[in-house]
Amino acid sequence: MIQLQDFYREAKGRYGLRLLTGTAGLTHEFTWVHLCEDIGNVSFLRGGELVITTGLSALREHWLEDFLSALLRRRAAALILNIGKYLRESDIPKELVERAAAAHFPLFLMPWSTHISDVMQDACAQLLEQAQAEKEEERLLALLASPAPLRPGESAVVVRGEDAAPMMTLDSDTASTVVLSARKKHALDELSDRGFSLGRFVLARFSFGGKGLAETEQAPLRLKWRRLLNRLGLRYWLFFEPSGLLLLLELAPREKNSTTTNAPSISTARAVTPAALLPQLLAATPAGISSSAIHGGASRPHTALSMLPAAHREAAAACLAAQAAATPFRAFDDLGPMRLLATHPDRALLSELANEQLGVLRRYDLRHHAQLTETLRTYLQTGGSLQQTAEATFTHRNTVNYRIHKIKELTGCELQDAGERFALLFAYEIASWLSLSSRPRP
Numbered sequence: 059m060i061q062l063q064d065f066y067r068e069a070k071g072r073y074g075l076r077l078l079t080g081t082a083g084l085t086h087e088f089t090w091v092h093l094c095e096d097i098g099n100v101s102f103l104r105g106g107e108l109v110i111t112t113g114l115s116a117l118r119e120h121w122l123e124d125f126l127s128a129l130l131r132r133r134a135a136a137l138i139l140n141i142g143k144y145l146r147e148s149d150i151p152k153e154l155v156e157r158a159a160a161a162h163f164p165l166f167l168m169p170w171s172t173h174i175s176d177v178m179q180d181a182c183a184q185l186l187e188q189a190q191a192e193k194e195e196e197r198l199l200a201l202l203a204s205p206a207p208l209r210p211g212e213s214a215v216v217v218r219g220e221d222a223a224p225m226m227t228l229d230s231d232t233a234s235t236v237v238l239s240a241r242k243k244h245a246l247d248e249l250s251d252r253g254f255s256l257g258r259f260v261l262a263r264f265s266f267g268g269k270g271l272a273e274t275e276q277a278p279l280r281l282k283w284r285r286l287l288n289r290l291g292l293r294y295w296l297f298f299e300p301s302g303l304l305l306l307l308e309l310a311p312r313e314k315n316s317t318t319t320n321a322p323s324i325s326t327a328r329a330v331t332p333a334a335l336l337p338q339l340l341a342a343t344p345a346g347i348s349s350s351a352i353h354g355g356a357s358r359p360h361t362a363l364s365m366l367p368a369a370h371r372e373a374a375a376a377c378l379a380a381q382a383a384a385t386p387f388r389a390f391d392d393l394g395p396m397r398l399l400a401t402h403p404d405r406a407l408l409s410e411l412a413n414e415q416l417g418v419l420r421r422y423d424l425r426h427h428a429q430l431t432e433t434l435r436t437y438l439q440t441g442g443s444l445q446q447t448a449e450a451t452f453t454h455r456n457t458v459n460y461r462i463h464k465i466k467e468l469t470g471c472e473l474q475d476a477g478e479r480f481a482l483l484f485a486y487e488i489a490s491w492l493s494l495s496s497r498p499r500p
Contacts, residue, residue: 059087059106060188061288062136062164065181072180073172078147079155080136080164084113088135089281091097091181093174097125105133106325110174110180114146123154130161133281137163138177141485142170144439155412195254196297199306200361202372203244204299206442208239215243236364246364251476254363259355261369262332263306263377267351270301279303290330307332309359338389353381356389368401373494375400382494399491408488415485418468430468433461435454435486438479 063084069075074318077084080444088095089106095114103109109129115121122145129137137158139145142383147167158165181460207216219234231492238246242371271279276298283305287294309331333356355376357369372390390473419431433451440446449453462473471478471497 059089059179059192059284060184061085061087062108065108065184066164066166067378068224069177073177075138075172076167078139078150078167079159079166080162082159082289083136083162083164085132085291086162086164086285087180087281088185090185091178093178097121097128100125100128100132100134103129103132103134105107105278107132108136108137109134110168110177112140112143112174113149115143116149122150126154126158126163130163135164136166138166138168140170140172141167142172157250157474184204195249195252196295198228198245198249198252199295199366200295200297200299200304202242202249203304203306203366204242205367205370205374206239206241213240214238215240216245217243217366218362220360220365236362236368238364240368249363254365255445256306256308256310257402258359258361259369260307260309260332260359261366261373262307262354262356263370263373264303264305264352264354264379265301265377266303267348269297271303271347275347278345282342282344283339286334286338290335292330304373305332306342306366307335319381333387333389340386352386354387355375355380358389358390367480371401378494391418395487396491399488400495405492409492412485412488412492415469415482416489422464422468428461428463433458434465434482437462437473438483438486443474 061084065088066075066077066084070104087106089104090107091110092103092107093110094100096109097115102400113122113455115125126137138346139150141147150165155165166202166293185446194246214237216235216237219236280298281298282371283296287296292405293303295306297304297306307330332354336354340352343349343352357372357376360369375397376388376390376393380386380394393400401409416431419434423431427453433447433453436450437443440450444458447453448458451458466472471482473479473482
């Protein structure tokens with residue numbers, strides 16, 4: 059897709075195009091160019107089209123006003139009025155111009171001497187070229203970000219990651235390394251060969267009420283979200299995966315310390331984060347998709363494109379945590395110690411660690427329909443208080459006391475040693491994460 063402002067920059071000189079109104083809508087992208095003389099054909103528009111008309115039907119009263127209304131309903135991108143034979147500029151009502159301006163809908167005037175076929179051929183060629191480039195770029199980014207594991211027999215490659223934060227290490231060489239599958243390394247190399255560059259970025263993942271979106275739902279959502287992001291002047295990539303939507307967003311570069319008072323500041327638009335964008339994204343969501351069913355999560359900021367797979371793991375974990383907490387959005391850095399579990403590649407090891415600490419209690423609960431596992435968790439979380447555990451579990455204090463004695467007997471732990479308590483609490487965190495991440499993903 060091409061932004062109208064980019065098309066207009068060239069077309070105003072080449073084709074004599076002139077903007078009548080709708081400057082605020084020049085950041086809109088158009089998906090195709092459509093010649094339309096019959097208002098009845100507007101119903102075939104899918105949204106995002108740049109429409110051209112000579113006004114052949116303008117002899118009918120209020121035709122132009124009705125035509126604009128129909129274009130707005132179908133979410134067209136803009137309208138070019140071919141002025142000269144059927145329409146004159148003086149025929150355009152002031153009220154219509156004001157309405158287009160209020161709707162951020164660009165109205166262009168084009169002289170009759172301009173060949174419409176030239177405009178359409180030129181614009182369509184640009185659109186096809188741009189669409190092909192965007193599609194390939196998004197394919198490579200999606201492949202690089204994909205959580206797909208190594209295939210049997212597939213080789214892995216170690217590449218340079220990004221520099222670690224200074225407070226994270228005392229080593230002089232703070233560069234990290236990343237292991238990529240051969241497919242991901244090939245995608246990374248292809249992006250580099252295409253001249254793709256990306257500054258500091260975050261990856262956000264959005265889920266939609268436990269289901270993927272149908273293609274008929276994806277198109278209007280993509281259109282409206284792109285319009286918003288374009289209006290904010292952001293550099294971004296939006297691409298769907300089978301069970302969600304990914305937003306790759308370039309952030310403003312880190313501000314450097316400066317002794318001058320007139321150092322340039324980061325613009326408001328460039329400093330926008332996915333969390334700050336969320337209210338506007340939800341407001342821009344088409345009516346057919348419930349905004350209350352949307353959950354999102356964002357990775358931590360990264361500086362190297364090779365970190366995109368790690369960013370996907372972080373964003374997916376944060377999105378999952380948001381869904382579990384029934385909150386609209388979570389950032390990976392807000393997950394606390396859960397970050398370690400969310401990015402650990404060996405689920406079998408995690409399961410083994412949890413079972414070493416809690417397995418005997420779980421088996422006892424299963425055989426005797428007891429509640430030792432949850433009682434112990436509450437007991438540890440309340441700092442070993444029998445009274446608070448009884449209140450939290452709506453259980454008599456004597457019953458809690460009996461359960462704790464049974465727990466000590468089964469586990470061989472006295473629950474007084476800090477190391478024992480840490481191991482047990484950590485096991486509960488592991489179990490919670492494994493349970494959460496094993497549910498069907500939205």
